[in-house]
Amino acid sequence: MKPERILTPQELFLKKQRKKKLQIRAARVFLLIAFLALWEISAALGWIDSFIFSSPSRVVETFWTMCLGQQLLVHIGITLAETLISFFLVILFGIGFAVLLWLCPRFSAVMEPYLVVLNSLPKSAMAPLLIVWLGANMRTIVVAGMSVAIFGSIISLYSGFQEVDPDAVKLIYTLGGKKKDTLFKVILPSSVPFLLSTFKVNIGLCLVGVVIGEFIGARSGLGYLIIYGSQVFQLNMVIMCILVLCIIATLLYVAVSVLEKQYLKRH
Amino acid sequence: MEPLLELKNISLSYHTMEGETPALTDINFSIGEGEFVALVGPSGCGKSTILNLISGLLQPEQGEILIKGEPLSHSLVNIGYMLQRDHLFEWRTVFSNILLGLEIQHGVTREKKEKAEEMMRTYGLEDFKNARPSQLSGGMRQRAALIRTLVLEPALVLLDEPFSALDYQTRLLVSDDIGKIIRREGKTALLVTHDISEAISMADRVLVLTKRPAHIQAELPLTFAMEDRTPMACRNAPEFKTYFNQIWKELNQNET
Numbered sequence: 011m012k013p014e015r016i017l018t019p020q021e022l023f024l025k026k027q028r029k030k031k032l033q034i035r036a037a038r039v040f041l042l043i044a045f046l047a048l049w050e051i052s053a054a055l056g057w058i059d060s061f062i063f064s065s066p067s068r069v070v071e072t073f074w075t076m077c078l079g080q081q082l083l084v085h086i087g088i089t090l091a092e093t094l095i096s097f098f099l100v101i102l103f104g105i106g107f108a109v110l111l112w113l114c115p116r117f118s119a120v121m122e123p124y125l126v127v128l129n130s131l132p133k134s135a136m137a138p139l140l141i142v143w144l145g146a147n148m149r150t151i152v153v154a155g156m157s158v159a160i161f162g163s164i165i166s167l168y169s170g171f172q173e174v175d176p177d178a179v180k181l182i183y184t185l186g187g188k189k190k191d192t193l194f195k196v197i198l199p200s201s202v203p204f205l206l207s208t209f210k211v212n213i214g215l216c217l218v219g220v221v222i223g224e225f226i227g228a229r230s231g232l233g234y235l236i237i238y239g240s241q242v243f244q245l246n247m248v249i250m251c252i253l254v255l256c257i258i259a260t261l262l263y264v265a266v267s268v269l270e271k272q273y274l275k276r277h
Numbered sequence: 278m279e280p281l282l283e284l285k286n287i288s289l290s291y292h293t294m295e296g297e298t299p300a301l302t303d304i305n306f307s308i309g310e311g312e313f314v315a316l317v318g319p320s321g322c323g324k325s326t327i328l329n330l331i332s333g334l335l336q337p338e339q340g341e342i343l344i345k346g347e348p349l350s351h352s353l354v355n356i357g358y359m360l361q362r363d364h365l366f367e368w369r370t371v372f373s374n375i376l377l378g379l380e381i382q383h384g385v386t387r388e389k390k391e392k393a394e395e396m397m398r399t400y401g402l403e404d405f406k407n408a409r410p411s412q413l414s415g416g417m418r419q420r421a422a423l424i425r426t427l428v429l430e431p432a433l434v435l436l437d438e439p440f441s442a443l444d445y446q447t448r449l450l451v452s453d454d455i456g457k458i459i460r461r462e463g464k465t466a467l468l469v470t471h472d473i474s475e476a477i478s479m480a481d482r483v484l485v486l487t488k489r490p491a492h493i494q495a496e497l498p499l500t501f502a503m504e505d506r507t508p509m510a511c512r513n514a515p516e517f518k519t520y521f522n523q524i525w526k527e528l529n530q531n532e533t
């Protein structure tokens with residue numbers, strides 16, 4: 011038998027940390043499995059009404075049959091497309107408007123109270139109005155998605171621009187630059203990490219807005235399926251759609267996080 | 278001979294909602310071509326304000342500033358300005374940081390690039406051309422910042438406490454270094470500092486300011502009986518102590 015080598019304090023520390031990480035991960039997986047098992051068993055034994063609460067096996071079954079019928083994939087694709095379109099429009103308009111505010115402090119002073127009010131307004135209250143104004147089509151859903159994220163991102167981008175070190179801005183002027191140069195050489199490049207972390211939050215908000223829009227005025231998409239399912243008492247379908255939304259939201263967040271990590275690693 | 282820079286009866290107050298802060302009253306001085314002048318004064322007396330005026334970032338309320346006999350606003354002369362912190366941008370390489378000023382002034386040409394490269398070689402930065410600023414030591418960063426200023430070929434270099442963010446030991450080395458570079462390139466310079474010994478070791482002439490609102494309390498030409506003048510050598514020269522005491526006395530006259 012090989013004699014056990016005595017570990018250095020550093021190795022001991024690392025070993026302990028690894029063990030802690032492993033335990034946390036195991037506990038997470040366990041929690042998920044326990045929840046699913048409890049759900050399945052209570053439905054099978056009749057502790058809960060599986061017609062209302064469904065069960066993991068029914069959810070998987072519904073998922074599978076709807077996937078085979080292709081319709082689920084179409085709905086997922088539509089919701090995803092609407093979310094991504096509204097997300098990119100939020101990026102575009104968010105940055106554009108924040109730059110405008112930054113370029114013109116007087117304009118931003120005028121706009122400030124309006125932005126704060128619009129941002130704190132519950133956007134779901136606007137959705138029915140949007141449908142009436144813009145019609146029940148994809149454009150409305152995209153606008154609903156944008157409405158949830160846009161004001162918050164303008165406000166946080168603008169305050170991010172203002173937090174850039176004034177001495178770094180002064181440097182540009184001492185090198186003979188104009189306001190335009192401070193924007194392109196300092197403000198925008200130094201805000202990139204901040205932009206990425208703002209967008210990480212916003213992509214989830216866009217999804218929320220899109221689903222709200224689909225609740226009210228759509229013939230397709232996961233939000234529509236949820237409303238439709240609840241009206242015809244197909245709660246298996248409703249719960250399955252909610253779980254799919256969960257997964258989509260997580261994947262979108264992870265996608266932006268990966269971009270962010272990539273960027274931070276390069277710089 | 279006509280001086281390179283002339284300040285005539287400059288006065289300026291800052292205005293805020295809380296009230297008026299008189300910063301400068303009746304400032305007069307001039308700097309000759311190739312001269313190295315240091316500006317010392319109590320903190321908050323208006324030293325940075327003077328540099329901001331000369332660089333054109335601020336306009337005086339009274340008086341005028343002449344560069345080579347012409348009013349500052351009409352002059353096409355480039356004025357370099359080194360701030361307290363180097364502000365090398367982390368998202369650029371060292372080389373592209375050095376080219377920043379040229380980029381802004383649309384002056385990036387092959388010759389200028391070659392000149393920048395040559396300066397990096399001369400001052401020991403060539404191996405870090407494509408490095409990120411965070412890979413440089415404090416002294417190298419300050420040198421890179423100086424090269425960024427010098428590639429614009431300024432007729433006058435303003436330095437606002439450029440070493441105060443460094444620890445003491447680095448500070449001695451870097452001020453020695455930067456002082457040598459500026460003399461070697463034959464630049465006219467105006468250095469603002471809190472540090473009396475730094476002023477004596479680097480400058481040909483020291484201007485002492487009063488506390489706010491600042492005016493010029495005294496003007497002290499420094500001469501050293503040595504051949505090759507370097508900041509380090511000045512610190513050990515016999516004249517150093519005399520000058521130090523003179524400036525110290527002038528500064529403390531303000532206090533009472």
Ligand SMILES: Nc1ncnc2c1ncn2[C@@H]1O[C@H](COP(=O)(O)OP(=O)(O)OP(=O)(O)O)[C@@H](O)[C@H]1O
Nearest residue numbers: 291292293298300319320321322323324325326327
């Ligand atoms: N933008 C401003 N608005 C109002 N007051 C100002 C402004 N800038 C400077 N001051 C005031 O004017 C005075 C002179 O400022 P300045 O920065 O020129 O001093 P300084 O000698 O460079 O100080 P320090 O030694 O701290 O660098 C200070 O008392 C400061 O409070």
Ligand SMILES: [Mg+2]
Nearest residue numbers: 324325326437
């Ligand atoms: Mg200052």
